[in-house]
Amino acid sequence: MLIGVPKEIKNHEYRVGMTPASVNELIQHGHQVIVETQAGAGIGFSDADYQAVGANISSSAAEVFAAAEMIVKVKEPQAVERAMLREDQLLFTYLHLAPDPEQTHDLIKSGAVCVAYETVTSPRGGLPLLAPMSEVAGRMAIQAGALALEKSKGGRGVLLGGVPGVGPAKVTVIGGGMVGRNAAQMAVGMGADVTILDRNIDVLRAIDAEYHGQLKTVYSTTSSIEQHVLEADLVIGGVLLPGAAAPKLITKDLVKGMKAGSAIVDVAIDQGGCAETSKATTHQDPIYIVDDVVHYCVANMPGGVARTSTMALNNATLPYIITLANKGYKQALLDDEHLRNGLNVMHGKLTCAEVGEALNIDTVEPLELLA
Numbered sequence: 001m002l003i004g005v006p007k008e009i010k011n012h013e014y015r016v017g018m019t020p021a022s023v024n025e026l027i028q029h030g031h032q033v034i035v036e037t038q039a040g041a042g043i044g045f046s047d048a049d050y051q052a053v054g055a056n057i058s059s060s061a062a063e064v065f066a067a068a069e070m071i072v073k074v075k076e077p078q079a080v081e082r083a084m085l086r087e088d089q090l091l092f093t094y095l096h097l098a099p100d101p102e103q104t105h106d107l108i109k110s111g112a113v114c115v116a117y118e119t120v121t122s123p124r125g126g127l128p129l130l131a132p133m134s135e136v137a138g139r140m141a142i143q144a145g146a147l148a149l150e151k152s153k154g155g156r157g158v159l160l161g162g163v164p165g166v167g168p169a170k171v172t173v174i175g176g177g178m179v180g181r182n183a184a185q186m187a188v189g190m191g192a193d194v195t196i197l198d199r200n201i202d203v204l205r206a207i208d209a210e211y212h213g214q215l216k217t218v219y220s221t222t223s224s225i226e227q228h229v230l231e232a233d234l235v236i237g238g239v240l241l242p243g244a245a246a247p248k249l250i251t252k253d254l255v256k257g258m259k260a261g262s263a264i265v266d267v268a269i270d271q272g273g274c275a276e277t278s279k280a281t282t283h284q285d286p287i288y289i290v291d292d293v294v295h296y297c298v299a300n301m302p303g304g305v306a307r308t309s310t311m312a313l314n315n316a317t318l319p320y321i322i323t324l325a326n327k328g329y330k331q332a333l334l335d336d337e338h339l340r341n342g343l344n345v346m347h348g349k350l351t352c353a354e355v356g357e358a359l360n361i362d363t364v365e366p367l368e369l370l371a
């Protein structure tokens with residue numbers, strides 16, 4: 001198969017769909033790879049590094065999209081990229097369609113076969129291709145939050161860990177999944193007073209067993225969210241209903257009631273955000289203030305540490321890229337229900353029920369299209 005790797009074009013996005021080491025694996029399996037010039041340049045992977053493992057370097061994204069049977073990316077295709085997709089071409093990347101009707105309609109119109117990293121499941125549970133970026137974003141959320149609490153950013157001027165004689169900041173983490181647990185790990189490590197909320201009691205049990213009293217676990221209800229958001233210096237939004245739009249757990253009124261200079265890092269912004277006051281921001285201009293509460297809502301947080309993130313992402317995606325290339329999308333999707341859960345759009349039809357519900361679009365069962 002001919003696999004194409006375009007350069008990412010989202011604001012300050014330096015990740016790349018495949019590292020030279022991943023390209024090498026695909027070539028060892030008998031495939032060809034075409035990489036857009038400078039695709040990995042921002043994180044130290046030169047064109048020469050890709051050429052050394054046998055990739056062809058292309059001078060433009062248009063050439064990559066025109067030639068490749070499968071496009072491997074990181075972020076959702078931007079409008080100019082969507083215009084280059086063609087009927088039956090395989091796209092393997094993050095999509096986050098539920099909050100993005102424009103992208104959804106363009107992908108449906110393209111006739112392409114679009115497999116989203118974030119809805120691929122695993123027989124062991126969880127979301128194996130979202131997990132590595134959630135680990136990164138969860139850890140970064142505390143760095144971003146610490147900065148947002150500084151006076152120069154509009155924050156209330158508190159240090160997460162406090163100092164001897166002055167207590168730590170209170171950090172409330174909503175959602176105890178990959179993002180939440182990684183955020184909690186960093187916040188506890190910095191000495192903050194951490195509370196983590198989830199509505200899955202088994203998640204809370206596992207976290208409690210891991211931390212032996214170094215943080216508090218709380219069952220998530222409207223009332224407990226209200227209490228712990230109002231008490232917080234820093235709130236981390238890390239909830240997810242896979243594929244679906246994020247639930248708006250932090251209302252406008254709740255934000256109004258928060259302490260002046262407190263901060264919300266809404267990691268769930270890629271699914272629309274879990275605060276009513278959240279709107280997506282970029283690495284270039286990451287924060288804004290509503291009702292004296294600093295909001296950080298960068299939808300591609302891992303792009304900020306693009307070298308670590310690219311390698312972590314490739315560790316997870318590589319086996320799937322190899323399977324899709326070896327078998328072709330049809331056989332690969334028929335053989336593996338968990339990979340099939342990643343199929344969001346195919347041949348002009350939406351196949352992800354949660355996206356259909358969020359955007360009020362009819363969906364078709366993947367097996368109906370694959371049969």
Ligand SMILES: NC(=O)C1=CN([C@@H]2O[C@H](COP(=O)(O)OP(=O)(O)OC[C@H]3O[C@@H](n4cnc5c(N)ncnc54)[C@H](O)[C@@H]3O)[C@@H](O)[C@H]2O)C=CC1
Pocket residue numbers: 118127130131133134135137174175176177178179180197198199200203220238239240241246247249266267268269270271298299300301302
């Ligand atoms: N902004 C960015 O750059 C990035 C954003 N993300 C996003 O972060 C979000 C979280 O991802 P993961 O941690 O991997 O998901 P996950 O599935 O591992 O964890 C989500 C958790 O939320 C919990 N939850 C659901 N409803 C809840 C409620 N009402 N109250 C409390 N907890 C609730 C679930 O029980 C689950 O434990 C997703 O939207 C993901 O796409 C992930 C990586 C990067």
Ligand SMILES: CC(=O)C(=O)O
Pocket residue numbers: 075094130133134270299300301302303
């Ligand atoms: C998951 C996601 O949105 C990201 O890594 O940018």
Ligand SMILES: [Mg+2]
Pocket residue numbers: 255256257258259260291292
């Ligand atoms: Mg207020």
